[in-house]
Amino acid sequence: xxxxxEIQKRLLREVADLHKVPxxxxxxxxxxxxxxxVSTENIEIEPRxxxxxxxxxxxxxxxxxxxxxxxxMTKSGIKELVxxxxxxxxxxxxxxxxxxxxxxxxxxxxxxxGIHRFFIGKGANIRYVEKHYGSGSGSGKRILNPGTEVYMExxxxxxxxxxxxxxxxxxxxxxxxxxxxxxxxxxRERLMTHGDQNALSFYDVQLNGEGSSAxxxxxxxxRDNSYQKFDATLTGNAACSGHTECDxxxxxxGTILAVPALEANDVDAxxxxxxxxxxxxxxxxxxxxxxxxxxxxxxxxxxxxxxx
Amino acid sequence: MLELKNxxxxxxxxxxxxxxxxxxxxxxxxxxxVVITGPNGGGKSTLARLIAGIEKPTSGQILLDGEDITNLxxxxxxxxxxxxxxxxxxxxxxxxxxxxxxxxxxxxxSVGEACQFLSAVGLCARxxxxxxVNSSLSGGELKRIEIATVLxxxxxxxxxxxxxxxxxxxxxxxxxxxFQNMREQIHDSSILIISHQERILNIAxxxxxxxxxxxxxxxxxxxxxxxxMGTASAVPECRKNFVAKEDAQEC
Ligand SMILES: Nc1ncnc2c1ncn2[C@@H]1O[C@H](COP(=O)(O)OP(=O)(O)O)[C@@H](O)[C@H]1O
Ligand SMILES: [Mg+2]
Numbered sequence: 001x002x003x004x005x006e007i008q009k010r011l012l013r014e015v016a017d018l019h020k021v022p023x024x025x026x027x028x029x030x031x032x033x034x035x036x037x038v039s040t041e042n043i044e045i046e047p048r049x050x051x052x053x054x055x056x057x058x059x060x061x062x063x064x065x066x067x068x069x070x071x072x073m074t075k076s077g078i079k080e081l082v083x084x085x086x087x088x089x090x091x092x093x094x095x096x097x098x099x100x101x102x103x104x105x106x107x108x109x110x111x112x113x114g115i116h117r118f119f120i121g122k123g124a125n126i127r128y129v130e131k132h133y134g135s136g137s138g139s140g141k142r143i144l145n146p147g148t149e150v151y152m153e154x155x156x157x158x159x160x161x162x163x164x165x166x167x168x169x170x171x172x173x174x175x176x177x178x179x180x181x182x183x184x185x186x187x188r189e190r191l192m193t194h195g196d197q198n199a200l201s202f203y204d205v206q207l208n209g210e211g212s213s214a215x216x217x218x219x220x221x222x223r224d225n226s227y228q229k230f231d232a233t234l235t236g237n238a239a240c241s242g243h244t245e246c247d248x249x250x251x252x253x254g255t256i257l258a259v260p261a262l263e264a265n266d267v268d269a270x271x272x273x274x275x276x277x278x279x280x281x282x283x284x285x286x287x288x289x290x291x292x293x294x295x296x297x298x299x300x301x302x303x304x305x306x307x308x
Numbered sequence: 309m310l311e312l313k314n315x316x317x318x319x320x321x322x323x324x325x326x327x328x329x330x331x332x333x334x335x336x337x338x339x340x341x342v343v344i345t346g347p348n349g350g351g352k353s354t355l356a357r358l359i360a361g362i363e364k365p366t367s368g369q370i371l372l373d374g375e376d377i378t379n380l381x382x383x384x385x386x387x388x389x390x391x392x393x394x395x396x397x398x399x400x401x402x403x404x405x406x407x408x409x410x411x412x413x414x415x416x417x418s419v420g421e422a423c424q425f426l427s428a429v430g431l432c433a434r435x436x437x438x439x440x441v442n443s444s445l446s447g448g449e450l451k452r453i454e455i456a457t458v459l460x461x462x463x464x465x466x467x468x469x470x471x472x473x474x475x476x477x478x479x480x481x482x483x484x485x486x487f488q489n490m491r492e493q494i495h496d497s498s499i500l501i502i503s504h505q506e507r508i509l510n511i512a513x514x515x516x517x518x519x520x521x522x523x524x525x526x527x528x529x530x531x532x533x534x535x536x537m538g539t540a541s542a543v544p545e546c547r548k549n550f551v552a553k554e555d556a557q558e559c
Binding site for chain 1: 360362381382383386387390391392394397398400401402403404407408411412414440457461
């Protein structure tokens, strides 16, 4: 059974919707150590020899199974770098839930840097969810730097949902993907920053195979004095289709820099980008006020909806 | 009952003052359906916005059931019982039709209850209840959802600004029925509709004609309607505002 305190359990609920031990394969990392690990017949989780991460192997044709690998940190002053490699067998169809919650009540910074690499076999389908959450009243920062690399073989698909709504002071996210024939990548990023937070997000998606496609949509809200940078490059190296969209709400004294970029190296590459940054529309607030909400309640509803 | 007393509304337009509403006094009694008509640009929407608190009058008073609400915010007026369906409804990314109806009622109503309001405006509830109130909705669909939110709010005074705009002819009959039903059930509350449509004027208890920011005429339907027939203030259906056929889904 897991040995975890209440704060760690709360973090787990925030980042992985886990109220109890998950079904299927899992590894829970708490304060730099494994607090529980289970492999299944089809999904094997092994610690790396160097102790700094996991190797996860999913057998071909594994269907409807899930892997949870949440990370929680509750000690101030920990800094860790872990590498998790996922080898997904052909035609597997699984859900992977990652995510990191940091509670920092101390004065030293806590930092988790996770490098996730996905090697996705032919015809496999992956749904990947990664949530970040920070809490704690200490002056030490909560820092998360996720690096994600995705290598997709022919006819595979991956849907990534990345969410960071609260409490993370500093993030620098890089996501790289390479897609072979007919591979399909869908990314949905939702981000809210407040206080003096910084969030950087870089994407580099290479559409190498004929018929490959990528759809990358970021919705974000920057409040207070926070800063966000969204920098996404789609490169089309074959007959492919790609779309990126950055849709951002700016409030207070927030700053948002959106840098969408497209590179087409094939005459049949069809690439589109959209970027929009603006404050909440006044008529949206007014409409909700005519239903009896206060201005603050109206803003909250609009933002909740936007980030839903 | 809503009373407007000597309401004037001025704006500063490119350096010069412009009077958009000029000394309007008007009572919307309980248990009545009042229709405001008049030429475009006459100040009808502005008057509705003044009632909802979106604009504040330059001078004059607004009373709801005898209480002076002139200085109350939009929110406080909504809580005291003013509902307002916009001429141009607002779109929201991510907020679903169900969310909006729930917010309108201010209760934790069930999906089934929310669906009744959609059915009332002729939309197939199960097709719309989960839809986002975003640009994927057509103008006519959005307009009906707007009306549904105001029905759901069940106000002391419900104001509808050109509810027929963007709604096709066939559905217009539905809409008339919606207002007729509302009229029958308004006990102790009132309805104010801004419209040029003869069919809507036909179900009014009272008609008000607004022109150049002034009250031109006001009285019972029997008194006022005959003089409007054939003018832009009472248009027979199919001439104005209608779209040929919208794509709203009915069950
Ligand atoms: N805030 C404003 N500033 C300047 N002009 C306005 C403002 N609000 C309304 N108007 C003008 O007042 C007139 C009345 O508008 P409106 O109330 O929308 O008329 P209606 O609904 O009867 O067509 C129009 O000429 C409009 O351009
Ligand atoms: Mg108008």
